[in-house]
Amino acid sequence: MSAFHGDGRSLFSRLFGGSAEPSRRRVIGAAGVGAAGVALGSMAMAPQRASAALPRWWVERDDVPHARTWMSWPSRTSIWGGRRLAGVQEDIALIARTVALHEPVVMCAPDADTAATARSRCGPAVTVLDSIPTDDLWMRDTAPVFRRDGRGGLDAIGLGFNGWGKKQTHSRDAEVARRIADEGRLPFSRTEFVGEGGAIETDGDGTVMATESSLVNKNRNPGMSRAEIEDAVLHAYGADRMIWVPGIKGKDITDDHIDVTSRFVRPGVVMVQVPPEDRDDAWARDAREQFAILSRATDARGRRLKVIRVDGPDTVRSKDSQFVDSYLNFHVVNGAVITARFGDAVKDAAANRALAEAFPGRTVVQLDVDRLMAGGGGIHCSTMHEPLP
Numbered sequence: 001m002s003a004f005h006g007d008g009r010s011l012f013s014r015l016f017g018g019s020a021e022p023s024r025r026r027v028i029g030a031a032g033v034g035a036a037g038v039a040l041g042s043m044a045m046a047p048q049r050a051s052a053a054l055p056r057w058w059v060e061r062d063d064v065p066h067a068r069t070w071m072s073w074p075s076r077t078s079i080w081g082g083r084r085l086a087g088v089q090e091d092i093a094l095i096a097r098t099v100a101l102h103e104p105v106v107m108c109a110p111d112a113d114t115a116a117t118a119r120s121r122c123g124p125a126v127t128v129l130d131s132i133p134t135d136d137l138w139m140r141d142t143a144p145v146f147r148r149d150g151r152g153g154l155d156a157i158g159l160g161f162n163g164w165g166k167k168q169t170h171s172r173d174a175e176v177a178r179r180i181a182d183e184g185r186l187p188f189s190r191t192e193f194v195g196e197g198g199a200i201e202t203d204g205d206g207t208v209m210a211t212e213s214s215l216v217n218k219n220r221n222p223g224m225s226r227a228e229i230e231d232a233v234l235h236a237y238g239a240d241r242m243i244w245v246p247g248i249k250g251k252d253i254t255d256d257h258i259d260v261t262s263r264f265v266r267p268g269v270v271m272v273q274v275p276p277e278d279r280d281d282a283w284a285r286d287a288r289e290q291f292a293i294l295s296r297a298t299d300a301r302g303r304r305l306k307v308i309r310v311d312g313p314d315t316v317r318s319k320d321s322q323f324v325d326s327y328l329n330f331h332v333v334n335g336a337v338i339t340a341r342f343g344d345a346v347k348d349a350a351a352n353r354a355l356a357e358a359f360p361g362r363t364v365v366q367l368d369v370d371r372l373m374a375g376g377g378g379i380h381c382s383t384m385h386e387p388l389p
Helices: 011-016 082-099 112-122 173-183 226-237 282-296 345-358
Strands: 066-072 105-108 126-129 145-148 154-158 188-190 200-202 207-211 241-245 262-266 269-274 306-311 331-333 336-340 363-367 384-387
Touching: 066 082, 066 331, 082 105, 082 112, 082 331, 082 336, 082 363, 105 112, 112 126, 145 226, 145 384, 154 173, 173 188, 200 226, 200 262, 207 226, 207 262, 226 241, 241 282, 262 282, 269 282, 269 345, 282 306, 306 345, 331 384, 336 345, 345 363
Parallel strands: 066 105, 105 126, 154 188, 207 241, 269 306, 336 363
Antiparallel strands: 066 384, 145 154, 200 207, 262 269, 331 336
């Protein structure tokens, strides 16, 4: 039975209404087990090739109004180690409490004991439940991707999560997408390709982008060509055009997710984080290549992409070689954008301004979550938004 704070109503009723060179994420634990009201925003239009007679499902962009954010409580020393785990838990609790100021947060925990710990750390504004057990915290990759059909319908798709190419044991996380869909009584299906939510960015208007290194990879999609994977992604996301960037295989657990470096702001506009000029490691070269490719690209509507450059920090507090110094691994919530800061006052402030200009009407909140980002991911990686139905 699920453990959560409540007023005697069922979990479904409470949550859903109605009645009852440096690397960025090392392969850690590879042998282990593996509030506020909704602020209305602009809605993405359905891709134009959807038929009026047969509505087509599509994935909206991140800034549509949200019903809630899904998160997962980290608890395994086999993945994080004892000393690191406590700090990561503090960062996840901070993110959850911050998001809960703007929209409901549902935190999944592996069992009743860890749910009790999560509840005490996150506070009463965060709903914690143990009916959806998890292995790790990376909800962007394990939760379902939500779609709508333009007629009020909402469904959920699972991307066939396989532990980032079988790099980490994932028996519980592989079932998270289906369990979340079941919790919300949403239709659920699995895609014809294997991937993760952080691997694919969508503008909600017919265009998606991804790294080849993550999806066109035999550890996820053996025997499938790039064209076949592209067709499967476009079908699943209800999109018409896919923009590929090469990415980097084998240097982090994700094989280079695009949501660390390049993000859609709205149709026709992307942000790309570029490293300081004196950096020439593999990740720096990758970021510059993404900037160049996207600067030349056109989207599904024939628009030449406008690319907003965001400069990465010159210095960070962390000395961990796995550290992700990404401002762009942000999470858009109702009325705000939640991102990281790294102690570089000039670059932190510039990133804040860039995000405020990119998302007018939203408050930019910067958090110190160094312990989380030393684990190879960030705020976007640890959250999944569910749009309003």
